[in-house]
Amino acid sequence: MQVDRREFFKILSAGAVTMSSISTVQARTATALPPDAEGVLYDATLCIGCKSCEVACKRNNSMPMDHDSYEKDLGVDGVWDAPKDLNAKTLNKIQVYRNGKANTRNQEVDGFSFVRRACMHCADPDCASACPTTAFTKDEKTGIVAWDKDRCCGCRYCQIACPYNIPKFEYDKAIPLVHKCEMCSHVQAEGGIPGCAEFCPTGATIHGKFTDILEEAKRRIALQEGAEYPYPVSSLKGVFRRTSDKDGSFIQDEPQDNSFIQRRPVAKYIDYIYGQSESGGAQYLMLSAVPFEKLGLPKPGFSSAAARSENISHTLYKGMIAPIALLGGLVFAAHRSSKSLESEGEVDHE
Amino acid sequence: MSETYAPLGGKLWTKPFSILFTLAVVGIALMGYRFLFGIGAVTNLNDGYPWGLWIVYDILVATGLACGGYAMAILVYAFNRGQYHPLIRPALLASVFGYTLAAFAIVIDTGRYWNLINIFLPGTSNIGSSWMVEVAISISSYIVVLWIELSPVMLEKWNKTKLRRAVHRSMFVVVAFGLLFPTLHQSSLGGLMIVAGNKLSPLWQTDWLPALFLLSAISMGFAVVVFEAIFSATVLKRPYEQKMLSKLAWTIPYLLGAFLVLRWVTLLANNGLSDLAFNAKGIMFVIENLLFIYPLIVLLSKANREKLTQLFYASISILLAGAVYRFDAFLVGFDPGGGFVYFPAVAEILITVGIISIELVAYLFFVKRFPVLPVLKDA
Numbered sequence: 269m270q271v272d273r274r275e276f277f278k279i280l281s282a283g284a285v286t287m288s289s290i291s292t293v294q295a296r297t298a299t300a301l302p303p304d305a306e307g308v309l310y311d312a313t314l315c316i317g318c319k320s321c322e323v324a325c326k327r328n329n330s331m332p333m334d335h336d337s338y339e340k341d342l343g344v345d346g347v348w349d350a351p352k353d354l355n356a357k358t359l360n361k362i363q364v365y366r367n368g369k370a371n372t373r374n375q376e377v378d379g380f381s382f383v384r385r386a387c388m389h390c391a392d393p394d395c396a397s398a399c400p401t402t403a404f405t406k407d408e409k410t411g412i413v414a415w416d417k418d419r420c421c422g423c424r425y426c427q428i429a430c431p432y433n434i435p436k437f438e439y440d441k442a443i444p445l446v447h448k449c450e451m452c453s454h455v456q457a458e459g460g461i462p463g464c465a466e467f468c469p470t471g472a473t474i475h476g477k478f479t480d481i482l483e484e485a486k487r488r489i490a491l492q493e494g495a496e497y498p499y500p501v502s503s504l505k506g507v508f509r510r511t512s513d514k515d516g517s518f519i520q521d522e523p524q525d526n527s528f529i530q531r532r533p534v535a536k537y538i539d540y541i542y543g544q545s546e547s548g549g550a551q552y553l554m555l556s557a558v559p560f561e562k563l564g565l566p567k568p569g570f571s572s573a574a575a576r577s578e579n580i581s582h583t584l585y586k587g588m589i590a591p592i593a594l595l596g597g598l599v600f601a602a603h604r605s606s607k608s609l610e611s612e613g614e615v616d617h618e
Numbered sequence: 619m620s621e622t623y624a625p626l627g628g629k630l631w632t633k634p635f636s637i638l639f640t641l642a643v644v645g646i647a648l649m650g651y652r653f654l655f656g657i658g659a660v661t662n663l664n665d666g667y668p669w670g671l672w673i674v675y676d677i678l679v680a681t682g683l684a685c686g687g688y689a690m691a692i693l694v695y696a697f698n699r700g701q702y703h704p705l706i707r708p709a710l711l712a713s714v715f716g717y718t719l720a721a722f723a724i725v726i727d728t729g730r731y732w733n734l735i736n737i738f739l740p741g742t743s744n745i746g747s748s749w750m751v752e753v754a755i756s757i758s759s760y761i762v763v764l765w766i767e768l769s770p771v772m773l774e775k776w777n778k779t780k781l782r783r784a785v786h787r788s789m790f791v792v793v794a795f796g797l798l799f800p801t802l803h804q805s806s807l808g809g810l811m812i813v814a815g816n817k818l819s820p821l822w823q824t825d826w827l828p829a830l831f832l833l834s835a836i837s838m839g840f841a842v843v844v845f846e847a848i849f850s851a852t853v854l855k856r857p858y859e860q861k862m863l864s865k866l867a868w869t870i871p872y873l874l875g876a877f878l879v880l881r882w883v884t885l886l887a888n889n890g891l892s893d894l895a896f897n898a899k900g901i902m903f904v905i906e907n908l909l910f911i912y913p914l915i916v917l918l919s920k921a922n923r924e925k926l927t928q929l930f931y932a933s934i935s936i937l938l939a940g941a942v943y944r945f946d947a948f949l950v951g952f953d954p955g956g957g958f959v960y961f962p963a964v965a966e967i968l969i970t971v972g973i974i975s976i977e978l979v980a981y982l983f984f985v986k987r988f989p990v991l992p993v994l995k996d997a
Contacts, residue, residue, distance in 0.1 A: 353956065355665065398813045400750040401736035401743070419736050422729025424668035425750055429813040433954050436665050437729060439658030444729040547815075566955055573815030578747050580812060580825055584805075585746065591802060598794035602695040606790045609700045 301391050305411035305551055306451055307478030308386075308465060309485055312556040312563065313374050313535035314499060315382040315472035317362055322349065324463030325360040325386075328452050332357050353385075356436040359449040360386045360464050365563050374535040374557035381556060383563040384473060386464065387434045387449035388543055388550035389413050390572065397574030398429035403446075411478065411551050412451045420446055431547050431568030451551075461503050468502065471530055476504030478551050485541045485553050493536040498529040548572035623707060623771070623989035626854065635982055638975040645972010648965050649726055657729060660965035666958020669948060675970050676723035678807055678944040680977075681757070682838040683937065684716025686846065687764065688800040689839025693869070695793050702866060704859070704992040707771065708850070709843050711990050714764045715977045721761055723973055724754075749809040756803035763796045771988050804835035811947055819951040820890035821903050826880060827947065833877040834940045840870050841913075841936035848930045856991070860926055867923040870936065874914040878907075902942065902950045909939035 326333065326349065333349040334357040351358045363385060368378035375381075389406075393413050396404040403420035406413050415435070422444055426435040438444035452462040460466065465475035476484070484504060491497055535557045542560045543550040547568040556563060584590055652660045663670050686709035693699045694706060725731045736742040737754045745751045766785065773782040785792075808831025811818050824830070844863050851858045885891060894900050913932035922928040949960070962970075985991055 394813050394815070397744075397747050398750070399744055400748045400754060401733060403736075417730075419733060419742050420730050421733040421736060422731065423724075423727075423750065424663075424729070425748070425810070425813075427665060427668035428811075428817075428952075429815075431815055431817065433666060433956055433958075437668065439656060439661075439663060439665075441656045441729075442654055444656060564956070568815055573813045574747075576815075576825060577749065577809070577813040580828065581749060581752070581809060582746065584828070585752070591798065594801065595794060595798045598696065598797045599791055601698070602790040602793040602797070605695040605698045605700065606793070608698060609694075609703060 301411050301478055301549070301551070302409055303479070304409055305478040306389075306456065306475070307481035308389075308451065308462060308473060308475050308552045309481045310384045310473050310552070310554045311488065311499075312381050312383055312472070312554065312558070313537065314470045314532070315362070315384065316470055317364060317382040318469065319362050320467045320469060321384060321464035321473055322358070322360055322362060324467035325449075325452075326358075328455055328463035329359060331359065331447075334358055354434065354436060356438045356445075356447050358436075359447060360384065363564065365558055367562075376558050376562060379558070381558040381563060382472075383554075383556070383565070384464070385432075385564075386552065387413060387451070388432055388546070388552045389449075389451060390547055390550045392548035392572040392574050394429035394431060394547065394572055394574045394577075395426035395435055397572075397578055398425040400425065404435075407453070410451075410453065410456070412453050412456075413448075414450045414453060415446050415448060417445055422446075429573065431566055431573065465502050471499045471501035474500055474503055480504045481551075481553060482541070482544065485544075485555055488534075488555055489537045489539050489541065491534045491537070493534055495534045496531050497534050498531050501528050501530055503528075545570045548575060622993045623774075623991060624993045625775075625989055626986045626991060628986055630983065630986055635979065638979050638982075641968075641975035642972050642979055645969050645975060648969050648972065651965070652726060652969070657727070660963065660969065662960055662963040662966065664958055664960065666954035666956055667949075667952070667960035670960055671962040671966055671970055672723055672727045674945050674948045675941075676727075676973055677720045678948060679941045680716050680723075680973075681720050681804070681807070682835050682940050682944060683842050684713040684720070685800060685804065685835045685839030686710075686842040687713030687767070687839075688797070688804075689836055690843055691793060691797055692836065692839075693866070695790075696797060702862060705843055705847065705862065705866070707990050707992070708846060708985070709839075710764065710768055711771075711981060711984055712842070712846060714761075714768050715980050717757065717761050717764055719973050719977050721757060726969070749806045749812070752806040753803050753810065756799045756806065760796070760799035760803065763792055763799060766792050767796055771984075771990055775988050800835070801832065805829065805832040807831050807835075808947070811952075814952065817952060817954050818947070819893045819899055819953065820888050821885070821893050821899060822890075822947040822951040824884040824888055824890070826884045830877065830881060830884075830943075831947075833873060833880065834943055837870060837873045837877060837936055838940035840866065840873065841933040841940075844929055844933040845937060848926060848933075850985075850991075854985075854991075858926060860924070863926075863929055864924045867917050867929055867932075870932070871914050871917045874910055874917075874936070878910055878914065881910075899946075899950055902946050906939060906942045906946055909935050909942060913939070 325331070333346050334355065335348055335350040336352045337350065351361065354361045361384070363383050365381045365383065367376060367380070370378065370380040372379040373381065389412060393404060393406055396406055396413065400423065401419045401421050403416045404413060404426060405416065422437070424437055426446070427433070427437065434448050436447045452460070455462065461475040465473045481504065488497070538556055538559060540560065542554040542556070542565060543552055548571055554560070561567065648660055657663060661670060687706070690702060690706045690709045693702050725734070728734060737751055743751055769785055770782055773785065805828035808827035811823070811827055812825065816823065844867060847859055847863055850856070894903060913935040916922050916928055916932045
């Protein structure tokens with residue numbers, strides 16, 4: 269019977285070899301974006317913190333008003349809207365960076381800047397990789413990352429995975445939902461654009477095809493400080509205006525006397541596009557004059573954690589070869605051990 | 619020496635049993651409250667710390683502690699060491715309840731539990747990408763396997779001889795699956811945190827989390843067998859199985875050594891020590907490592923392995939080490955940023971205490987009424 273043991277270890281070691289090859293496997297490259305992927309650009313140097321985007325976001329997504337003030341503990345809720353951060357009632361949030369006297373916009377020291385937080389719509393979303401029930405999907409055409417309530421089991425692994433802490437869970441509900449920005453996909457389906465971009469009066473948030481958005485971002489960080497630049501408002505394709513709330517239709521204005529463009533002096537951009545490479549790239553890009561980490565934006569690294577995680581999982585479970593080899597070895601070993609237990613007259617083997 | 623098992627008998631409603639029963643009832647009542655008013659009504663979980671005490675203790679630590687059946691099966695069946703067979707049944711029983719209640723805890727912790735089935739359905743399962751799918755499939759399969767492995771205990775009591783023989787004949791296949799599944803899910807449990815990326819401190823984040831979780835789970839498995847044997851012999855006033863435990867303990871230093879080597883090689887390779895500072899993370903890191911190193915040093919000595927007290931303290935240290943490692947890798951070392959904080963709420967703790975109490979109540983009931991513990995003829 270001792271020969272069998274040697275063979276058993278051979279089989280086991282086959283599994284071990286597969287396991288040890290983890291580090292040699294090529295890292296998975298981030299999923300390429302579809303050519304028609306939608307994009308959103310937020311230029312913090314243009315943002316005046318008016319929160320029109322927040323109002324539009326709540327209206328488009330029928331989200332309730334929410335605030336974090338102490339009146340909430342006294343039962344005053346839903347009267348005005350001023351949450352401090354993204355939450356299960358808030359998909360889009362303007363926050364402020366302040367330093368010292370905070371009297372100059374777009375300045376790191378003694379200055380201030382706004383930042384708009386919302387889902388980044390990653391090229392390789394960690395939430396979708398982690399989700400056990402494929403409740404998060406990335407649209408094949410638009411690249412929008414959406415959540416499906418009929419699939420979600422509420423395990424909140426997406427919240428562990430997301431480097432930006434975007435998915436929000438209704439901890440106060442018996443039948444909870446997960447909420448995140450879906451780039452107003454229901455409005456886009458009717459020909460409109462995301463509310464945050466549509467109602468931004470300064471062009472700080474604009475919508476467009478991802479490739480156009482990226483090009484625009486690259487153009488801006490190459491501009492000379494103080495030069496005048498025609499900043500488009502709402503959209504790179506033109507200004508959208510709602511004709512009627514009742515039939516919900518949209519028309520796209522023809523550019524007339526440059527009304528969709530605002531000429532402004534260029535701020536001193538940080539030479540970096542936040543979101544272009546973060547966690548394998550995102551469809552929401554940001555520009556700023558204040559360093560991005562000062563704005564509270566995380567540094568998740570340039571390859572997605574999803575790629576690492578799936579790479580290891582795929583290596584171990586590739587074609588189920590390692591688990592099946594291991595099982596074969598174990599059946600063999602268990603059979604032999606059971607026989608020897610019986611022959612020694614010891615026991616029933618259970 | 620032939621091996622037979624018998625129910626312990628005796629009074630069921632002892633004082634400790636009544637206390638545990640009360641705690642179990644309190645826990646169940648609070649679970650009811652959670653299902654009516656949501657997870658936030660009983661926990662301090664939040665959007666930054668979505669996983670807390672329940673996931674880390676009820677699932678990670680509890681299944682680690684429930685690896686006794688797995689560890690013993692590795693020795694007896696994979697390495698053909700039949701002499702340890704008498705330790706299997708009690709270990710198996712603890713594993714059955716540990717795992718069954720972990721599955722139960724998952725239902726309590728998931729917000730949309732009626733959709734859990736989607737993890738298993740081909741149309742919705744994210745198999746191959748999500749470590750959680752591997753965890754879910756493998757844990758639920760293992761629970762079935764554990765109940766089949768335990769079934770002879772009940773069939774013996776109920777005199778179902780025919781069925782018992784049928785189970786007996788195919789048991790080696792069941793045992794093989796019983797070895798496969800914990801190997802898969804104990805490693806996949808570690809794999810869960812890889813996707814957390816740099817939200818998990820480099821003191822714990824590594825691509826080798828699956829291997830580290832597996833090694834620490836097997837260590838915990840052996841430690842729990844030693845602990846349980848000494849503890850139950852003391853409490854139930856039975857003779858100690860000192861010789862067998864001393865022999866069993868030789869495996870432990872090797873496992874701990876393998877764990878620590880892999881732990882430190884990956885730690886140094888990732889430059890993980892750069893995150894070591896005098897803070898909660900740093901302190902827990904040091905405690906965790908001391909808890910792993912102490913039993914390694916103690917159990918290297920054959921003389922120590924033959925002393926019950928040394929064995930007992932070493933096994934407690936290993937169990938704590940495994941538990942602290944799990945808490946560290948999922949909670950202490952996890953920082954989502956954004957000012958989020960987490961410490962379990964009272965009701966949250968009481969639910970976990972309730973689950974532990976249910977497990978102990980069920981264990982006591984079983985050993986007193988079913989043939990689980992071996993009858994020691996030469997005692």
